Amino acid sequence: MTETTATIRDVASRAGVSVATVSRLVNNTGKVSEETAKFVRAAIRDLGFRPNAVGRSLSTSHTRSLGVVIPSLSNPVFADAVAGINAEARARGYTLMFTSTDYSPDDEVRTIGTLLDYRVDGVILTIADPMNNAALEILDSAGVPCILIYNLPSASEHPTVTVDNVAAGREVAQTLIGLGHQRLGMVSGSFAASDRAVARCDGFVDGVVGRGLPAPLILEVDFVDPNVEEALVPIYADRATAPTALFCSNDLLAISVIGVLGRMGLDVPKDVSVIGFDGIAVGTHLHPTLATVIQPSHEMGRVATQQLLDRLAGKESPITKILPHTYRPGESAGPAPS
Amino acid sequence: MTETTATIRDVASRAGVSVATVSRLVNNTGKVSEETAKFVRAAIRDLGFRPNAVGRSLSTSHTRSLGVVIPSLSNPVFADAVAGINAEARARGYTLMFTSTDYSPDDEVRTIGTLLDYRVDGVILTIADPMNNAALEILDSAGVPCILIYNLPSASEHPTVTVDNVAAGREVAQTLIGLGHQRLGMVSGSFAASDRAVARCDGFVDGVVGRGLPAPLILEVDFVDPNVEEALVPIYADRATAPTALFCSNDLLAISVIGVLGRMGLDVPKDVSVIGFDGIAVGTHLHPTLATVIQPSHEMGRVATQQLLDRLAGKESPITKILPHTYRPGESAGPAPS
DNA sequence: ATGAAAGCGCTAACAG
DNA sequence: CTGTTAGCGCTTTCAT
Numbered sequence: 001m002t003e004t005t006a007t008i009r010d011v012a013s014r015a016g017v018s019v020a021t022v023s024r025l026v027n028n029t030g031k032v033s034e035e036t037a038k039f040v041r042a043a044i045r046d047l048g049f050r051p052n053a054v055g056r057s058l059s060t061s062h063t064r065s066l067g068v069v070i071p072s073l074s075n076p077v078f079a080d081a082v083a084g085i086n087a088e089a090r091a092r093g094y095t096l097m098f099t100s101t102d103y104s105p106d107d108e109v110r111t112i113g114t115l116l117d118y119r120v121d122g123v124i125l126t127i128a129d130p131m132n133n134a135a136l137e138i139l140d141s142a143g144v145p146c147i148l149i150y151n152l153p154s155a156s157e158h159p160t161v162t163v164d165n166v167a168a169g170r171e172v173a174q175t176l177i178g179l180g181h182q183r184l185g186m187v188s189g190s191f192a193a194s195d196r197a198v199a200r201c202d203g204f205v206d207g208v209v210g211r212g213l214p215a216p217l218i219l220e221v222d223f224v225d226p227n228v229e230e231a232l233v234p235i236y237a238d239r240a241t242a243p244t245a246l247f248c249s250n251d252l253l254a255i256s257v258i259g260v261l262g263r264m265g266l267d268v269p270k271d272v273s274v275i276g277f278d279g280i281a282v283g284t285h286l287h288p289t290l291a292t293v294i295q296p297s298h299e300m301g302r303v304a305t306q307q308l309l310d311r312l313a314g315k316e317s318p319i320t321k322i323l324p325h326t327y328r329p330g331e332s333a334g335p336a337p338s
Numbered sequence: 339m340t341e342t343t344a345t346i347r348d349v350a351s352r353a354g355v356s357v358a359t360v361s362r363l364v365n366n367t368g369k370v371s372e373e374t375a376k377f378v379r380a381a382i383r384d385l386g387f388r389p390n391a392v393g394r395s396l397s398t399s400h401t402r403s404l405g406v407v408i409p410s411l412s413n414p415v416f417a418d419a420v421a422g423i424n425a426e427a428r429a430r431g432y433t434l435m436f437t438s439t440d441y442s443p444d445d446e447v448r449t450i451g452t453l454l455d456y457r458v459d460g461v462i463l464t465i466a467d468p469m470n471n472a473a474l475e476i477l478d479s480a481g482v483p484c485i486l487i488y489n490l491p492s493a494s495e496h497p498t499v500t501v502d503n504v505a506a507g508r509e510v511a512q513t514l515i516g517l518g519h520q521r522l523g524m525v526s527g528s529f530a531a532s533d534r535a536v537a538r539c540d541g542f543v544d545g546v547v548g549r550g551l552p553a554p555l556i557l558e559v560d561f562v563d564p565n566v567e568e569a570l571v572p573i574y575a576d577r578a579t580a581p582t583a584l585f586c587s588n589d590l591l592a593i594s595v596i597g598v599l600g601r602m603g604l605d606v607p608k609d610v611s612v613i614g615f616d617g618i619a620v621g622t623h624l625h626p627t628l629a630t631v632i633q634p635s636h637e638m639g640r641v642a643t644q645q646l647l648d649r650l651a652g653k654e655s656p657i658t659k660i661l662p663h664t665y666r667p668g669e670s671a672g673p674a675p676s
Numbered sequence: 677a678t679g680a681a682a683g684c685g686c687t688a689a690c691a692g
Numbered sequence: 693c694t695g696t697t698a699g700c701g702c703t704t705t706c707a708t
Contacts, residue, residue: 005480007701018679023703030704033677048479053455054401055701057392058684065435065456073421074619079411086411086438095452097403098436100424114433117391118403141386142343252620259623281412282590282620285597345685356695361687368688369693393685396700 006047015043026051057119065095066308067115067123069135071103071193071223075252076280077297078126081149084301085124092309094121103128103193103223108135116142122308124149124301128193130156145311147318149304152195159318161304163295163325165196169203169247170210171327172275172293176245177211180336181273184208185217185243187231187257189250193223197249200277204247217243221253228256236264244272244336251276251283251292258288258332269334279328288331295325344385353381364389395457403433404646405453405461407473409441409531409561413590414618415635416464419487422639423462430647432459441466441531441561446473454480460646462487462639466531468494483649485656487642490533497656499642501633501663503534507541507585508548509665510613510631514583515549518674519611522546523555523581525569525595527588531561535587538615542585555581559591566594567601574602582610582674589614589621589630596626596670607672617666626669633663 008026012019017036024030025040032040043049057063066089070078082098089096097120101107105128112135115123123146127133130151136158139146148160176184186204188197201218208216219231236242248254254276258268266272268288276283279294300323307318346364350357355374362368363378370378381387395401404427408416420436427434435458439445443466450473453461461484465471468489474496477484486498514522524542526535539556546554557569574580586592592614596606604610606626614621617632638661645656 008703009701019702020679020681020704021677024678027703031677036677050451050455052457052701054392054395054457055684056703058396058686059701059703061684063392068436073411073417073424074414076412076414076417079414079417082436083411083438086436090437090449095456096436098406098420098424098434099428100421111428113388117388118433119390119392255620256623259625259627262625282593285594286624287597287600289597346687347685357686358688358696359694362694365687371693374694390685393700394687396685396702397687399700 005052006049008049008051010047011040011043011049014047015039061119062121063119064093065097065118065120066305067112067118067120067125068096068098069108069111069115069123069125069127070100071126071128072100075250075278076282077250077278077295080280080297081126081301084298085305086301087298088302088305088309092305094309105129105134108133109138112138116144120144121312122146124304124308126150129195130158130160131195145308145318147304147308149300150196152199153320153322155195159307160320161300161307162196162320162322164322165199166203166206168277168293168325169200169205170207171203172247172277173204173207173211175327175333176247176273176275177208177213179245179273179334181243181245182213182336183241183243183245184213185219185235185246187219187221187228187246187248187253189223189226189253190220194249200247200249216247226253226256228253228260232257232260233264236261236266239266239271245333246272246274248274248276251278251280251290254290254292254332255283255286258286258290268332271337273333273336275333283328283330291330291333292328293325294328296323299323343390344387346387346389348385349378349381349387352385353377399457400459401457402431403435403456403458404643405450405456405458405463406434406436407446407449407453407461407463407465408438409464409466410438413588413616414620415588415616415633418618418635419464419639422636423643424639425636426640426643426647432647443467443472446471447476450476454482458482459650460484462642462646464488467533468496468498469533483646483656485642485646487638488534490537491658491660493533497645498658499638499645500534500658500660502660503537504541504544506615506631506663507538507543508545509541510585510615511542511545511549513665513671514585514611514613515546515551517583517611517672519581519583520551520674521555521579521581521583522551523557523573523584525557525559525566525584525586525591527561527564527591528558532587538585538587554585564591564594566591566598570595570598571602574599574604577604577609583671584610584612586612586614589616589618589628592628592630592670593621593624596624596628606670609675611671611674613671621666621668629668629671630666631663632666634661637661
């Protein structure tokens, strides 16, 4: 069974035609008489011929493959986006070369280099900081089209698919204030590794201060190994001054925060309200259910891929798309304690 | 800046040597005098030359890329495995072509076909049913080495990296019985889409029946869109006969079950105990924390990749590895109600 | 409608 | 130690 794979030449000779004819039939470029087509098809079937994509790529200088670079698969938000990318790419006959970078800029450039070596036709990425980013420069100077997801659109000249993080942060502040909270806090993943965390925080602070309240407490924790407990314990040593509501830069963090709070003997939302960001599926099953800002991750992946592929197909260039976010109320956010 | 990428020939002529010399230096195969090496290196730097992997692949007939096909990224357990695969592959200079199949056998064969077209050197996969699986047959007849993860080792002749699902299921039964539970139940993802769910169930049933208790109630729900509520409500209409403990075939399901139970006014673990399977990270942050069987997903991905790569490197063939699972106690499993 | 032949970028004998 | 050259599998003019 392990017959060495048939080549186009094998097909050609078996069908008694030239390789050009086979190629034309396979890609249906140029005409082939139904007469000969029959022979060729038979030969293809008999030999189990599948065109070698490597040979084709070398010849056409495009690979019908896309690079995907994201910080981590541990966060469902990225996993969802990749699923969306996968769906759209598959539907349009493209293949994905995938890598995750663990939030490391070094890995970003390393992996982009590899993707370039493989001559991916384009790349979809989420990077730490799109402002003056080495990976992006490499991509540009190689002339490989790319599109960002999740990253801030303002920070680079590259098309981006994302949500309005600042507005969302501001809305969260409003929501919390509307519930009567006066002492607010934010728990965020490290700002250096996430421009969007910065934006959410900016919006949140703006929303709080804009209402005349004191600036929120800001707690920054590591992305990879967030030690939420260590951050929260000292703050809640004095419950009288600690925030009664916490905005978390992502849902995973929010879940941890709720857990830690619970183990400290604080009730969510009785004592402390918590709002997350992302809208990961598991949040709706928790008890309390997680109040959060939903971003359409799957859709973001799909749209980004669509934009990029349209561009590759010669249609108009991708443009930045700000997709709508929505606030999902949940039991984790309630009125301020009296 | 968008200078058309330099080829090995450009480098050669700029350095005043032959392409063979450049190739030898780049791949450090064969000797090159330090003298000429200097020139070549300079040319490479000046031109920003990066060897074209497509050309190389065509020539060497291997791509240094691996295919990865898994059912879904929505389940963190697979995301973790992919992260492990990614880490090991990167470390050894391999690239990943990724696809998810949404538990569809059709998608399995389609995607394997594509991977074959791209001439991946090997593939790592989790499939619905390894017994008599079309995708596996295609792989075999193409002579492409592969290794399974998560799937049952017994069901195919292919090397597999997994845990002992049957034993784990049995242990869960023991644990629950040890806590005094007599009426047991299992909530499982669809058996048709998961041989491991079947194995976990088998072990569980065996553990229950082996202790002289009545066979557990078995509830099968869909993987993609599990309607846990619909399955549970009728059962718990009569609390006197309903199971006091539920084993769920995966953690995501367990989390849903806990949520639904809570919304039905049942307390976990006061009224009903729940044990999951997988050991996804979020489980430890929940309230109640999730009791579960941990499988070393990241490690499984790593080991599978290692095995496959060793095989490609001509070292000994991959062998099936049963990695150790561990029971992680959690607040979701407690003593049976009196 | 079909074929011949020249590459695409690189590696690997084979000669020197 | 270095250069020449023949492919790898496929697409694509250019003739016919």
